[in-house]
Amino acid sequence: MTPAIEVRDLSFQYEDGTPALDGVNFNLGAGETVALFGANGSGKTTFVLQLNGILRGQGSVAICGIPLGDETLPDIRAKIGMVFQDSDEQLFMPTVLEDVSFGPLNHGLNEHDAIARAKLALEQVGMADAAAKAPYHLSAGEKRRVALAGVMAMEPEILVLDEPTTFLDPPAQRNLVNLLRNLPQAKLIVTHNTRFASALATRAVFFEKGKLVAEGTVEEIIQRYDWSYSPFPDADFRYSAHRRF
Amino acid sequence: MHHVLLDQWSRQSSPLHARDPRAKIILLGIFLIALATTRPDAGLTLALDAALLFSGILIAGLPAAGLLLRSMAILPFSLTFGLISWAAGDHWRAIGLVEKSYLSTVAVLLTVGTTTLPALMNGLESLGTPRLLVLVAQFLYRYLFVISEQAQHTRVAAACRHGAGRKYRRVRFRAAAGALAVLFTRSYSRAEGIHRAMLARGFAGTFRPLKPLRFHGADALFTIALAGVFILVRIP
Numbered sequence: 001m002t003p004a005i006e007v008r009d010l011s012f013q014y015e016d017g018t019p020a021l022d023g024v025n026f027n028l029g030a031g032e033t034v035a036l037f038g039a040n041g042s043g044k045t046t047f048v049l050q051l052n053g054i055l056r057g058q059g060s061v062a063i064c065g066i067p068l069g070d071e072t073l074p075d076i077r078a079k080i081g082m083v084f085q086d087s088d089e090q091l092f093m094p095t096v097l098e099d100v101s102f103g104p105l106n107h108g109l110n111e112h113d114a115i116a117r118a119k120l121a122l123e124q125v126g127m128a129d130a131a132a133k134a135p136y137h138l139s140a141g142e143k144r145r146v147a148l149a150g151v152m153a154m155e156p157e158i159l160v161l162d163e164p165t166t167f168l169d170p171p172a173q174r175n176l177v178n179l180l181r182n183l184p185q186a187k188l189i190v191t192h193n194t195r196f197a198s199a200l201a202t203r204a205v206f207f208e209k210g211k212l213v214a215e216g217t218v219e220e221i222i223q224r225y226d227w228s229y230s231p232f233p234d235a236d237f238r239y240s241a242h243r244r245f
Numbered sequence: 246m247h248h249v250l251l252d253q254w255s256r257q258s259s260p261l262h263a264r265d266p267r268a269k270i271i272l273l274g275i276f277l278i279a280l281a282t283t284r285p286d287a288g289l290t291l292a293l294d295a296a297l298l299f300s301g302i303l304i305a306g307l308p309a310a311g312l313l314l315r316s317m318a319i320l321p322f323s324l325t326f327g328l329i330s331w332a333a334g335d336h337w338r339a340i341g342l343v344e345k346s347y348l349s350t351v352a353v354l355l356t357v358g359t360t361t362l363p364a365l366m367n368g369l370e371s372l373g374t375p376r377l378l379v380l381v382a383q384f385l386y387r388y389l390f391v392i393s394e395q396a397q398h399t400r401v402a403a404a405c406r407h408g409a410g411r412k413y414r415r416v417r418f419r420a421a422a423g424a425l426a427v428l429f430t431r432s433y434s435r436a437e438g439i440h441r442a443m444l445a446r447g448f449a450g451t452f453r454p455l456k457p458l459r460f461h462g463a464d465a466l467f468t469i470a471l472a473g474v475f476i477l478v479r480i481p
């Protein structure tokens with residue numbers, strides 16, 4: 001079976017020479033959900049931006065069997081839907097409906113079909129009532145859901161979610177888990193939220209200094225790298241502010 | 246956020262909002278030409294032009310005071326040139342310059358306030374404006390929003406760490422100068438993020454509107470009738 005994502009020997013450095021990715025190999029199976037862990041600045045976001053050709057490095061990337069190249073970019077961008085970390089950057093059209101229709105229109109659908117798809121996607125994320133609203137009037141959780149609807153309306157085969165729980169309160173995080181569980185697409189989730197990852201992913205990979213250094217089950221990776229929000233150590237009042245100053 | 250006021254105005258509904266953007270663009274062009282060629286001492290013509298614009302504001306249901314006040318943004322520029330003309334002894338030219346520039350701004354705001362940006366850009370493009378120019382205008386408009394939003398965030402963040410009172414004024418001024426550089430860097434980074442998000446959703450250089458433009462008979466009638474009025478007002 002053709003993997004949803006196949007990355008071979010991917011390396012990338014920014015224009016100023018900063019190395020960001022170093023020989024990354026990665027596979028995502030069709031319908032599979034994988035969590036992508038790693039410290040801030042370890043190359044996770046840079047990696048996912050390579051998948052739809054927004055950043056281009058050395059090595060090969062194939063999406064649903066289509067090799068990434070200048071000619072295949074439109075096809076690849078139709079297959080891979082990306083939900084960015086900051087929803088405000090993703091919602092740029094004047095109304096929610098126009099924003100969610102943006103992707104389908106760009107992929108050649110006529111206005112009628114694009115609106116139908118947008119309405120369906122908004123319904124799926126529970127935001128149908130917000131269609132006529134301006135995105136900047138929404139709460140952070142609502143923005144996240146609309147951003148997801150904008151991607152779902154494109155009916156991609158793969159969903160890439162970069163820090164999807166950022167700005168979301170616990171109920172909104174639970175709703176997002178339920179929503180994502182019911183979506184059939186293969187998913188790649190960049191996150192620091194281990195509970196969120198455990199609830200959705202069957203596999204995890206770990207990034208360190210631009211390298212993919214480990215992969216395994218979510219629990220294995222969390223344990224190996226002590227990658228969970230364990231209780232904070234008790235405060236040491238010898239160094240508390242009022243004593244020092 | 247207050248910077249989206251024009252956008253909010255353009256999404257209201259009124260007989261003016263309902264008209265095809267091309268009709269409004271053509272009429273704006275005719276009005277501006279008629280106004281520009283009006284003699285500065287033709288007080289009645291200018292008064293009639295002002296009355297027409299005021300009627301337009303009322304029909305569109307836009308807040309007259311808000312729109313007229315915002316149109317004053319042009320005055321610092323036109324008054325400067327007006328004063329130069331006045332000093333040169335050409336009083337009518339000075340008065341005409343200020344009057345015409347103000348009325349032109351009201352007309353532009355009335356058009357923009359009754360037409361959504363995508364419709365306006367679509368209208369301009371279908372009237373033959375080069376696509377690159379339309380695209381630049383669209384991005385400029387969007388990024389102005391980005392800069393304005395970032396400016397508001399920066400202002401709030403700075404205000405939270407400001408001291409109060411006179412002695413902090415100099416510190417605040419210095420901080421504001423530094424914040425300006427940060428503001429543009431952050432706005433640039435934000436704009437880059439928006440562009441990436443657009444590319445990720447298949448943007449290939451053209452904004453496709455949800456509602457394609459349709460020039461109805463009513464739009465043609467509206468254009469002919471108002472163009473006739475503008476020309477009749479201008480003739481004397």
